[in-house]
Structures are given as structure tokens and as C-alpha cells.
Amino acid sequence: MAEAKEYCGLFGIFDCDDAVEKVFYGLSSLQHRGEESAGIASSDGKSIKQHKNHGLVSDVFSPESLSRIKNPHAIGHVRYSTFGSSDNIDNVQPLVVLYSKGEIAIAHNGQLLDASKLRNDYEQHGSIFHTTSDTEVIVHLMAKPSHVEKPNFSHVLNHLKGAFALLFLTKDEMVGVRDRNGFRPLSIGKLNNSYVLSSETCAFDQIGAEFVRDVEPGEVVYINKDGLKSEIYCSPRRIRPAYCIFELIYFARPDSNVFGENVHLFRKQLGRKLAKEAPVDADIVIAVPEGGNSAAMGYSEASGIPLDRGFIRNHYVGRTFIQPEQGSRHKKVELKLNAIAEVVRGKRVVVVDDSVVRGTTSKSRLKLLRKAGAKEVHLRISCPPHRFPCHYGIDFQIKDELIAANHTLEEIKDFLHADSLGYLSAEGMLGCTASPRNHYCNACFTGNYPASIENVGKKTHIKEPKNRKAVPI
Numbered sequence: 001m002a003e004a005k006e007y008c009g010l011f012g013i014f015d016c017d018d019a020v021e022k023v024f025y026g027l028s029s030l031q032h033r034g035e036e037s038a039g040i041a042s043s044d045g046k047s048i049k050q051h052k053n054h055g056l057v058s059d060v061f062s063p064e065s066l067s068r069i070k071n072p073h074a075i076g077h078v079r080y081s082t083f084g085s086s087d088n089i090d091n092v093q094p095l096v097v098l099y100s101k102g103e104i105a106i107a108h109n110g111q112l113l114d115a116s117k118l119r120n121d122y123e124q125h126g127s128i129f130h131t132t133s134d135t136e137v138i139v140h141l142m143a144k145p146s147h148v149e150k151p152n153f154s155h156v157l158n159h160l161k162g163a164f165a166l167l168f169l170t171k172d173e174m175v176g177v178r179d180r181n182g183f184r185p186l187s188i189g190k191l192n193n194s195y196v197l198s199s200e201t202c203a204f205d206q207i208g209a210e211f212v213r214d215v216e217p218g219e220v221v222y223i224n225k226d227g228l229k230s231e232i233y234c235s236p237r238r239i240r241p242a243y244c245i246f247e248l249i250y251f252a253r254p255d256s257n258v259f260g261e262n263v264h265l266f267r268k269q270l271g272r273k274l275a276k277e278a279p280v281d282a283d284i285v286i287a288v289p290e291g292g293n294s295a296a297m298g299y300s301e302a303s304g305i306p307l308d309r310g311f312i313r314n315h316y317v318g319r320t321f322i323q324p325e326q327g328s329r330h331k332k333v334e335l336k337l338n339a340i341a342e343v344v345r346g347k348r349v350v351v352v353d354d355s356v357v358r359g360t361t362s363k364s365r366l367k368l369l370r371k372a373g374a375k376e377v378h379l380r381i382s383c384p385p386h387r388f389p390c391h392y393g394i395d396f397q398i399k400d401e402l403i404a405a406n407h408t409l410e411e412i413k414d415f416l417h418a419d420s421l422g423y424l425s426a427e428g429m430l431g432c433t434a435s436p437r438n439h440y441c442n443a444c445f446t447g448n449y450p451a452s453i454e455n456v457g458k459k460t461h462i463k464e465p466k467n468r469k470a471v472p473i
Contacts, residue, residue: 007393008093008109009033009199010186012075012167013207014174014223016194020066022207023076026196027057029203032253033109034078037092041105042071043171048103052077052092073174075167075197077107080395090131094169097139101151104142104170108135109199110163110184111393113453118159138166153177153220154233162451163244163392165215167197173224180234181242181450182217183392183441185258188228195223200256211257217241241439242450245429246394249383250354254294261434264294269432270382270424271298271352278422279303280378282348286310288365289337291354295382299352310344310351310369311337337368345373352380356412357396359403363416370417379418384426384445385409391453392441 009030013019020042027038038060039052049069053060057078077093094105112118112134119137141156151168153175163183168175176197178186189196189209196209204211215221218239222229232239243259244251254264274295285305287296290313300307314336349369356362362379369377385404390396399405403412413421426445430437443449 007033007080007111007184007395008107009078009203010075010107010109010165010167010197011077011199011203012107012169012174012176012197013191014073014195015225016072016191018070019072019074019194020070022191022196023074024057024061024066025206026198026203027076027078029206029253030078030199031057033199033251034080037079038077039079039092039094039107040066040069040074040076041094041096041107041169042069042074043105043169044071045073045172047171048096048105048169050094050096050105052089052094054089054092073169073172075105075107075169075174077167088131091133093133093135094167095131095133095135095139099139099143101142102171104139104151104168106135106138107167108133108138109165109186109393110179111391112137112160112164113162113391113451114160154231157220157233165199173222175223176215176221177233178215178217178219180218180239181441182259183242183244183451185243185247185252186215187257188212188215188221195228197221197223200252200258202253202256205255214260240450241435242441243435243439244392244394245433245440245442246355246383246390246444248433249429250291254290259435259440266432266434267294267354267382268298268301270429271295271300272302273298273428273432274352274380274382274422274424275299275302277425277428278380280348280350280380280420280422282350282376282378284308284310284343284347285350285352286344288351288353289313292352292382295354296352299350299380303350305350308343310340310349311365312340313337337365339368339372339374341372344369346375348376348378349374350378350380352382354381355383355386356381356403356416357386358401359412359415366416366418376419377417378420379413379416379422381421381423383424383429384442385412385423386444388444388447390444391449392443392451394444396444 011026013022023040037054038057041050051065094107096105142151164179165184165186166177189204191209201211218232218234220233248266252258252263256263285300285307287293386402387405389399
């Protein structure tokens, strides 16, 4: 099991009688994208209400809280913090902002590369920030130029660098955006006459909506009483698809279609390739649930080694990689999985997992198999080694924390106490994709960053502000 932290999930629906309830169910389907906090903002066409807090969707919302914000237009957000403290309630999204052009709610998935620089520029000119989230930078951009009556989204978006999928909600419009590289997924659905936007298509299924299409890289869609209008907000020459391949490998739910292909089938194909590239004599193939399930099926099919269930997952323990602190992850490790001794005892076991980032969680998993009596443990990873940090919204941003960046494969094998270790090659991974290979970001494996990271790391100290319910600009 990888130890990467997820970023966020977005869901919104416009012009639906029970929009808030639909967003609640949509966010529940996207819970895997962030377990730290959840929020919903809604509009009745005149003003915006919101409810948000730390915790899981089911803990944050009650029938009473949903009833208090019941309106026909709503957007929601589940969060893991990649920029900004997870403790500050004002960092919980959607951010609801009152400024010169009215009220607006903003929900963001991704990471802005130049957030600290933009923040410094605004603060030096007297602007006051009320959160430590990079999303608030967008608010200050929206406030300029001041003479424009409505938010000028094209003006704002052309000033942003990095990875972002965004939902905006004004009193009478919902807006969806993808950055010009399309790092993060965002899809359009339809439920009767209502348009829906979601980070993953599995949430459409949850509410009975039909998938229409993906929001394209560099596209902004406006949804209001007149329907849906679309425009490309930047020069077409600047659009360079760079879909985060880790979405397909690891983050997205297997029943989602992301970047034009089904996640489960893609992962099965990774497993088949892995079996050809890293074969081993063994008695059974098992998966580390849930991330390794689909790839293990493919590995078993291609290798002819029987697939069995070697781990049982405790579903009442949160995903270890999503915990905000390393110590919290470690506390969850032993509670989360248990090996089935009767399945693995005396067997040569192939363990298929989706990734190894820092290595500590994987080491604990293999230890469980040893304790259960496995004769041999062969670890197979359905992606290449993570050797470079991600600056586009995944929280492995420090190279020294990546085990493969600092150790040889033999050293990693020894650290994990595996009998053998095999990774899928970058070539094999890209050979499984539906879109052209150069349409994917694989910087965490190759170091080839599709968007400039020149200012990354030049962060300034940001003090935590006192809690406020809205951000006046």
C-alpha cells in the first residue's frame, strides 16, 4: 500500500430540487479522495449558505445540517490538505467569499505552483489573507480588475500555474474549470435537466446521473438557467495534456472512468504487463487491498498463478496514506489489514500492490505475511519506482522521503524483507494507456515535469489567522 496522501474531490449540481442531498451522496462516493474535511455550499439564486467541518462526509453532515442549506444549486468538496494547515477550519472548502462582485464559493482540487509568490505580491500591496490555503489566492485574483461587474474567470485562470480543477458557485451560476494540462480529472454529467460536475464518474452513478463528457484541458464551462456554455480560456497553443497517471494507478475508484478509460480495466492491464516484465515462480497471487486488487487479477491471469485472498481489510479504519502525520499512519497500519494464515502458510506468495512511496507501510504488510507463515514473499508493484517529488497536488513533495530516490532496488528489497522485488517499467505502464503516451504526466517516475516548477519551494512563513466564517475582500 502506498503512503501518498490524496488531494481532494469535487462535486456540484445546478438546478435540482434536492441538490444538497445529491451533493452529499456525490461526496460520499468521493470520500477516498480526502478524509480530513468536507463541505457544501448552496445557493437559492439570491445568496449562498454553507456547512463544513473536519471529518468524514457522514460525520460532518446530518439531516438537520443538510436541511438548513437546502437550495437548488450546490457544490461540495472533500479534502486532504496539500497546501495550508489541516487544523484551520477556514481552510475547509468550499471557501465562501464576500467581495466587491458579490458572494462566491470556490472548491479546488490540485496545487498552485506560484501560490506563495502571488500571496506575497498581494500582501505587499496591503491585501489581507484569512486562510493558509492556496485557493484563497484565486479569490484575490478574482477581485481584480475592480471595475468588472462579474467575475472574469478567463482573467483569473490565465494567471494560475500548476494543477487545478475548480468549481465555482455564484448566486445564479456554477462554473467548472480544468487547467491547461488537465492534470486533475473533472467530468460533466446530467440528471434529467440538471447538469452535474464531478472529479470522478463513480459519483454520477451514485445519484443516477448520466456521464456526458470530460471538461477538457484549458476549458471553463458555465452552467446557469440558460444551460451549459463552454469556452477555452487560454491560447490553444498553450494546451498540453498531462493527465496525472497516478490517478489511474492509484487514486481513482475502480468503477470510475478517468481520462477516457475505466480504472479497473487499466489496472488489470498493468498487472498483465507486470507479470511479463517481472515473473516469479510462486504458488499464489494476492493483492494488497484495495489498491492492488485489479492489478493482482491481471498478474494472475497473465502468469497462470492462482489468485487468492491473503489479506482482510478492516473497513472501519481510515486509509493510512491519507492521515496528515506520519505517526498517525503508523498507528493505523496494524489495525487496517490482517493476513489470512490458512491461505499463505507455507506458500510462495506474490504480493501485488499499486505503489511504494516511503516504504514503511509496505514493510509492515510483508511482516504480517511472514508472521502468518508465508514461505516466500515476492513483492510486485504495478508502477515504476517513485524517484521524484510531485508538485501538482500529491503530498510526496520532498525527494528525501521517497525510498526509491535514495536507495537501489536491492536496498529497497532488503529494507522490506522481501524475497524479490519487481516494479513495472515506465514503458510498460505507458503502453497500457488509452490516450497517446505524451498526454500523461509521469514526473514522479521520470522527473520530466510538464509545467514549470521554478518557484516551487520558495515558500514564506504563513501565520494561522483567527477563525472567520467568510473572507471579505
